Amino acid sequence: MIETKPFHWSFYAFVPVTLVMLFLDSKWLLAQGLNGQMLDNILVPLYCYAMYRTMPDERLKKIMLLTIPVSAIGEVFLSMGIELYTYKFGTVPIYVPFGHAIVIGSGFQLLWRAGVHDHASVIIRRFLIFYAALFLGVFWVFGDSFTVLLGLLFFLGVFAMKQRVIYMFMPIFVLFVEFVGTAFGCWSWSPKPFDFMSTTNPPMGSVMFYVYLDMIVMMLGSLWVARRMRINENAYVLEAKK
Numbered sequence: 001m002i003e004t005k006p007f008h009w010s011f012y013a014f015v016p017v018t019l020v021m022l023f024l025d026s027k028w029l030l031a032q033g034l035n036g037q038m039l040d041n042i043l044v045p046l047y048c049y050a051m052y053r054t055m056p057d058e059r060l061k062k063i064m065l066l067t068i069p070v071s072a073i074g075e076v077f078l079s080m081g082i083e084l085y086t087y088k089f090g091t092v093p094i095y096v097p098f099g100h101a102i103v104i105g106s107g108f109q110l111l112w113r114a115g116v117h118d119h120a121s122v123i124i125r126r127f128l129i130f131y132a133a134l135f136l137g138v139f140w141v142f143g144d145s146f147t148v149l150l151g152l153l154f155f156l157g158v159f160a161m162k163q164r165v166i167y168m169f170m171p172i173f174v175l176f177v178e179f180v181g182t183a184f185g186c187w188s189w190s191p192k193p194f195d196f197m198s199t200t201n202p203p204m205g206s207v208m209f210y211v212y213l214d215m216i217v218m219m220l221g222s223l224w225v226a227r228r229m230r231i232n233e234n235a236y237v238l239e240a241k242k
Contacts, residue, residue: 010051011109014102017047018177021095027088027185037093044095044102051105059221060108064101066217071100074213085189085202103177104214107170120165127168128155131207138204146197150205157211161218170214171207178202 021044023029024036048064055061075092078084087093110116116123135151138144158167181187182202189201199205 010047010054011106013047014106014173015176018180021047021099022177022180022184022186025088025093025095025184025186030088037089037095041094045098048098048101048105051102054109055105060105062221063108063214063217064105066220067101067104067213068097070217070220071213072097074209078209079187082194083190084193085187087187088185099177100210100213103170103173103210104217106173107166110169111166116165123168124164128158131155131171134204138200142200144199144203144205146193146199147203147205149197150203150208154205154208154211157208157215161211161215167211167214170210174207174210175202175204178206 021040024043025040026036029036048068052061052064055064072092075096079087079092080090087096131151131154135147135154139148158164161167179202182189189199189203189206191198191201193199
């Protein structure tokens, strides 16, 4: 169980910092003659580093570190490869993978709060009902068939993981970033994914990508830890033979 810790200032700063950073990358600001994306490419990694320093153990620090390259690969594939969404300049901004690490770090900070683990089953049940209603609601109102597909994958991913409660919190941060980013024109989702589905901008089911990103990162993190243990064990054996 993760040790309960107080919120760090980087958690409280998530909402205002996200608003400022995405505003800097907005189409409106670019139209005024300022390319704020260059500032984001410096400031977001610095904020990510500040949050990284708050992680309570090395395992969670590894998760944040691994999130950056894994999400960068995923971003290039999803946005520039199959074009599910497109960034303002057509390429993935440098700050975006660091933003993914910030979202995951914020989710873990919520997980540290007292009472979360004691009420995990109630939290999971209520949030799953909410997300199911959200996904079906946007399909009913807006005909968002893409979110139905992503929603099914979201639930499959959640039930495949042992630590499910973290995935109840993560979508809150994801949807906030998605709504603000698309509103400012930092990126936009294709209205016709795969040419036969329809979606909103942003799709509510986009939270699914973070679940699978975290699954990949957790698996890589386990391999990393196992490799370090083997290296340390081999070093111990060599030392003992001397």
